[in-house]
Amino acid sequence: MQKCERCTSPATVHITEVLGEGKFEEHHVCEQCYPKYLHDSADLGQGAKALTSDSGGSELEEALFGQQECPDCGIKFVDFRNNHRLGCSRDYDVFRNELIPLLENIHGETRHVGKTPRRYPQTKQAEAEMLQLRQRIKRAVDREDYEEAARLRDQIKTQEDV
Amino acid sequence: MNLDSLTQNSGEWLRAVGPEADIVISSRIRLARNLSSFPFTNRANTHQKAEIEQYLQGRLQKLDIDLQLDYFNLATITPLDRQLLVERQLVSRELANSEGPRGVAVGANEIVSVMINEEDHVRLQVIRSGFSMDEAWQEADRLDDKLEEKVPYAFSEELGYLTACPTNVGTGLRASVMLHLPALVLTKQIEKVFRALQKINLAVRGLYGEGSRASGDFYQISNQVTLGKSETTIINEIRDVIPQIIAYERQARQTLTRESRPLILDRVKRAFGVLKSAAMMTSEETMDLLSSVRLGVNLGLIDDINIVVVNQLFIHTQPAHLQKLLGRELDSEERNSERARFLRNRLSEMDSMN
Ligand SMILES: [Zn+2]
Ligand SMILES: [Zn+2]
Numbered sequence: 001m002q003k004c005e006r007c008t009s010p011a012t013v014h015i016t017e018v019l020g021e022g023k024f025e026e027h028h029v030c031e032q033c034y035p036k037y038l039h040d041s042a043d044l045g046q047g048a049k050a051l052t053s054d055s056g057g058s059e060l061e062e063a064l065f066g067q068q069e070c071p072d073c074g075i076k077f078v079d080f081r082n083n084h085r086l087g088c089s090r091d092y093d094v095f096r097n098e099l100i101p102l103l104e105n106i107h108g109e110t111r112h113v114g115k116t117p118r119r120y121p122q123t124k125q126a127e128a129e130m131l132q133l134r135q136r137i138k139r140a141v142d143r144e145d146y147e148e149a150a151r152l153r154d155q156i157k158t159q160e161d162v
Numbered sequence: 163m164n165l166d167s168l169t170q171n172s173g174e175w176l177r178a179v180g181p182e183a184d185i186v187i188s189s190r191i192r193l194a195r196n197l198s199s200f201p202f203t204n205r206a207n208t209h210q211k212a213e214i215e216q217y218l219q220g221r222l223q224k225l226d227i228d229l230q231l232d233y234f235n236l237a238t239i240t241p242l243d244r245q246l247l248v249e250r251q252l253v254s255r256e257l258a259n260s261e262g263p264r265g266v267a268v269g270a271n272e273i274v275s276v277m278i279n280e281e282d283h284v285r286l287q288v289i290r291s292g293f294s295m296d297e298a299w300q301e302a303d304r305l306d307d308k309l310e311e312k313v314p315y316a317f318s319e320e321l322g323y324l325t326a327c328p329t330n331v332g333t334g335l336r337a338s339v340m341l342h343l344p345a346l347v348l349t350k351q352i353e354k355v356f357r358a359l360q361k362i363n364l365a366v367r368g369l370y371g372e373g374s375r376a377s378g379d380f381y382q383i384s385n386q387v388t389l390g391k392s393e394t395t396i397i398n399e400i401r402d403v404i405p406q407i408i409a410y411e412r413q414a415r416q417t418l419t420r421e422s423r424p425l426i427l428d429r430v431k432r433a434f435g436v437l438k439s440a441a442m443m444t445s446e447e448t449m450d451l452l453s454s455v456r457l458g459v460n461l462g463l464i465d466d467i468n469i470v471v472v473n474q475l476f477i478h479t480q481p482a483h484l485q486k487l488l489g490r491e492l493d494s495e496e497r498n499s500e501r502a503r504f505l506r507n508r509l510s511e512m513d514s515m516n
Contacts, residue, residue: 013255015368034255073201085281087205089198089316089324092331099328103321106329109390112322114333115303117310130199130314 004030006037013037070094130156163232163268165243169478169486173250173272173289176473180292184460184469185408187340187380189295190251191302191397194325194334195284195309196316202326203279211279212263218278221312222267227305229274231267242491245482251289254280274305281326282334284309293408295337295401299393322389332389337397339404340369344379344457345414352381355407363387364400378449378476383407419461430458434466438509443502448479467512475508 004011011028015037029037069076073087077095080086092099103110133156140149175188200206200214222231236244236258247253252275253266264279277285286309288302316324322332330336346352356366369380383404385396418426433454437443456472458464477483479501485492492500 031259034259073205075205083204085204085326086202086328088201089196089318092318092321092324103328103331103389107332107387107389109332109387111320111390112318112332113390114322114335114392115306116319117315117317118307119311134199 002028004028004033006030006033009033068094130159133159163270165234165239165246166486168246168250168272169483173252175251175272175289175291176477177291178469178473180290180294182408183292185342185411186293186404187342187473188251188289188291189293189298190287190289190336190338190340191295191298192336192338193284193286193302193306193323194282194330194336195286195306195313195323196325197283198314198316200283203281203283204326206279208262214283215263215265215278218276218284218313219265219267221309222276224312225305225308226311227308229269231269231274231276233265233267235265237261237263237265242482242485246486249477249480249482252287253277254285256280257285274301276305276309282330284313293339293404295339295397295404299337299397303393329386330388333391333393333396335388335393335396336384337400338382338384339400340380340382341404341407341411342379342453342456343381343407343411344453345418346411347379349414349417351410351414355410359383359403362399362403364403377446378453380453415457415461419463426458426461427463430454430461430463434458434464434509437505439506440502442498443479443505444498445479445481445501448501448505449476452476452479467509471508471512475505478508479504 002011002014003009005028007030009030009032012031013029013034015027015029027037067076067078070087070091071094072090075087075091077098080091080095086092086095100110133152137149137152137156140146140152175190178184180186180189196202197214197217200210203211203214206214219233222233225231234243234247236247236253244253244258247266247268248255248258250272252268252272254277257264257266257277257280260279262279264277266278267276269275273288273290275287275289277287286302286305288298288305290298290301318324323334325331325334343352343355346355359366363386365384365386367382367384369378369382383400385400387396391399433451437448437451437455452472452475455464455467456469459467459469459472478487481497484497484501484504487504488500
């Protein structure tokens with residue numbers, strides 16, 4: 001039985017990647033490693049190459065900016081480089097300078113022209129309010145004011161049910 | 163809907179009722195969406211994931227739609243049931259194998275499924291039988307609107323729907339078509355098609371079963387670019403190229419029947435014979451033989467069996483389906499002998515009906 005190319009378990013998933021120019025690439029992985037395989041290559045397609053290729057920036061720049069952290073989710077750009085996933089939607093702002101060239105690489109474009117949520121303007125406001133409420137809850141819990149925290153939680157509940 | 167009853171039939175997409183269903187198995191739309199007030203799934207802790215799940219599940223129940231959605235908690239169902247949902251294409255393998263609070267809401271006929279806590283908080287999928295890209299998109303778009311009434315999505319005017327991976331940002335749309343292309347494979351023209359598709363930025367992947375490579379001659383074609391094009395443009399680009407591939411496949415089928423009829427007939431009859439009589443059968447061999455039989459039915463070379471039954475056998479012989487149908491867990495050797503027995507029984511039923 002064929003072994004997984006990433007560990008020693010038997011390979012149960014066999015993938016034929018079509019690379020173009022008549023080239024194919026065979027991969028054999030186990031169920032456990034398959035999700036990781038997907039992360040690293042398959043569903044990224046071209047993107048994977050763009051992600052791993054150098055997307056601008058010298059080592060010095062990396063040292064200077066790669067350490068910047070998202071205040072919401074706490075990831076650094078190097079974390080994104082390592083696991084190819086962003087931590088939260090704010091990262092698109094925080095790492096904008098690094099991400100824009102990458103997007104250009106992957107999509108050939110850097111501006112959305114598709115669908116827009118119909119209630120987008122209201123959403124934005126509700127979103128900001130919600131974020132504020134969540135922060136107030138956190139502060140209330142930090143100072144052990146559980147009554148206030150509970151009150152704010154109820155407020156979120158009623159807002160969410162609108 | 164209960165998971166045990168799923169095995170009694172097949173989802174709409176396998177019923178071969180859609181346009182060009184002899185070649186196009188299914189058309190699928192997938193939309194990636196995230197809640198604006200939570201970190202992405204990979205960064206969310208168990209508590210947050212539970213909150214996300216509860217929040218979304220609650221909203222999904224209250225959607226103003228004429229579709230009943232049944233929710234499956236993937237953290238609590240058995241691994242076999244998770245695998246079953248993967249084989250039916252209602253859940254991605256990635257979500258099935260991940261950890262923590264997560265689930266899927268499935269609509270009647272299995273046309274709609276909404277995955278929760280996949281790589282993105284929401285993965286909305288519509289899958290239709292045959293070449294029905296527009297219908298699939300309309301349905302997905304409508305559901306997305308309805309969900310958006312109740313859920314604030316992470317969205318930026320500049321970059322569109324914000325996703326955990328930048329390869330999905332913008333529309334968050336992946337449109338794909340699954341094709342059965344046995345004649346292009348037999349006549350060795352398939353690579354030519356791949357090359358042409360690659361040039362216009364479409365991705366091609368073989369469909370794999372357990373222990374199989376691109377088996378059954380099934381190929382999935384999908385868009386790679388999600389940013390800087392509208393949903394309609396993305397869908398049209400795929401929709402426009404499919405008729406050409408269908409035409410190539412039909413041409414190849416004609417060439418085969420014209421120039422190599424005895425060879426093809428032999429291949430089809432042998433495949434049917436082996437399926438009807440073998441004592442051990444791997445998933446891979448089953449897929450390949452069924453592919454030949456499927457081609458034979460479509461070419462009118464064999465009338466012992468119809469296309470709906472062939473489609474059903476493709477899915478019923480998958481590991482989890484087989485085990486659910488037999489009502490017990492099997493190791494891989496047992497599966498191979500039970501799979502062969504299952505095929506013998508099903509196909510002799512057909513004989514007695516004729
Ligand atoms: Zn492995
Ligand atoms: Zn962040």
